[in-house]
Amino acid sequence: MDFELPAKLVDYLAELDEFIEREIKPLEQTDDNIRFFDHRREDARTDWEKGGIPTREWEELLGKARRLADEAGHFRYPFPTEYGGRNGTNLDMAVIREHLARKGLGLHCDLQNEHAVVGNNVALMLMLEYGTEEQKAEWVDDIAAGNKFFSFGITEPAHGSDATHMETSAVRDGDHWIINGEKTWNTGVHAASADLIFARTSGNPGDARGITAFLVPMDAPGVKIEEYLWTFNMPTDHARVSVTNVRVPDGAIFGGEGRGLGVVQHFFNENRIRQAASSLGAAEYCIDESIEYAKTRKPFGKPLAANQAIQFQLVELKTQCEMLRTLIQKTAWYMDRDGAFSQSERVSMCNYWSNRLCCEAADRAMQIHGGLGYSRYKAFEHIYRHHRRYRITEGAEEIQMRRVAGYMFDFMPQRAPKGV
Incomplete structure (x- = not known):
């Protein structure tokens, strides 16, 4: 039994550290960007006049860091080479994420909104695994570059840990579906292109089967952000979202009908x-x-x-x-x-x-x-x-x-x- 980390991974950590010191740290110190990480961080990050969501300047800075990481070949590390990645494994990512977090707060890794120069990007993993060819064509390139993402509409105000008793439902209408319900703690919807809404399409409350995931555009008629939920650690990008008679085509189904x-x-x-x-x-x-x-x-x-x-x-x-x-x-x-x-x-x-x-x-x-x-x-x-x-x-x-x-x-x- 060998507990040594693979030499390739150890070498990569050194490469990553060099990139952070060369590209990310100088950006962190430029134009008073350090205000997002020092004692002013909560105030600098939060737009108190717009429901407590992240400020535009904060998110633009994170975007700059992602682009630098992507250009250097780090951001997409866990993904296949055909998508610009390095075929990183779960072990690789566990080691890398521990390594980055151990450095403390900084532009290299800020876990408050899952930002890191090596992107976690679970949305891309799901899209590659469960997306249709049409969905992949629309989403993969932008998700991989960190330019586009979808939020997750799983939790409901009256149903938290037990998602199988969700009240949100979707009813077939020809080659479309009509979705009604309410979701809460939808992270990132202020900037998301779509919300992955989970709704019961068959079966009974408590059944594991019969729940379907739908990629619902945030600008679809009937989708409404009701409020942003202020939290222990601000800013907040967690919203309560209602969907009222939202009509989406069969092509919006993600991962198969009833298999959400x-x-x-x-x-x-x-x-x-x-x-x-x-x-x-x-x-x-x-x-x-x-x-x-x-x-x-x-x-x-x-x-x-x-x-x-x-x-x-x-x-x-x-x-x-x-x-x-x-x-x-x-x-x-x-x-x-x-x-x-x-x-x-x-x-x-x-x-x-x-x-x-x-x-x-x-x-x-x-x-x-x-x-x-x-x-x-x-x-x-x-x-x-x-x-x-x-x-x-x-x-x-x-x-x-x-x-x-x-x-x-x-x-x-x-x-x-x-x-x-």
Whole structure:
């Protein structure tokens, strides 16, 4: 058993670091762009007069960084070479996302809106896997370049974790469908070209089959953004959207009629393992900063690092990071070997524990840094507020634990091979 990372991946991390220092860091420091990352970040990023959505200047800066990354051959890394990528694996992406997040806040990686110079871009993965030829022709090039994307309309105001009881419905009308319902926490709809609306087209509430995904243009008659939901970490791009007698053709179906839940589960597994890696990296950043601060801060004449009360907190967090990294990379490796659905149990383990660990690491970093840690002059409060979200939005940690229990006690139809 070999735990060494592939030499090709290690070399790529060095290449990526060089690109960040050469192209991204100078842009971050130009024209007071640092205001988006220093103590002014929340105010600089938020258009308080337009429902709290991201400011135009903030999103334009992210766009510049994406274009630089795309021109340098980094942004599309996980995708096939025919789409400008480097055939990156799940293991590659787990390692890369941990690596980027561990660097702390910056234009190279800002997880508040899933921005990174190596794009996660799960929408492209889904389009390549489930899109029709017509949909691919319309979407692939723009999604790959980061110029166009669709939002996800899964959650409903009265139905969160249990998507199978959704009230949104679609009824066939000749070669078209009429969709009615309401979705909430639709991320990015202020700039999205379409919303991937999940609606029941057959079956009964609670049935896994009978849910269909529709690519609904945001400018379609009957689509309305009702409100943007202000959050713990601003700005917000999470909206409540209503669809009233929205008419779309058969060609809007994404992933097959009645098979929308499979699209959702594929999205969850691919995204959750990468998000877990990002939370791990952010936790390590908090620990690294706390270790250095404890070495140099000398209240009462001796460094904080000399106190076991400080040492033991960081030892426990560091130990958990080491164990979690092994599980994340093992899970990603098995996903590459056996497919995205093969490791659902372990993906949930990785995700709920990494998000919990990140919040704990940020909280401990605040405590060790004292008043400075509580201030916005350090990144810990931002990391805590952002990653606290993932203990809910990636599937509440209780749902993740319930999912693991389902495999453990044979309530679920699929599970990872025993003894592996």
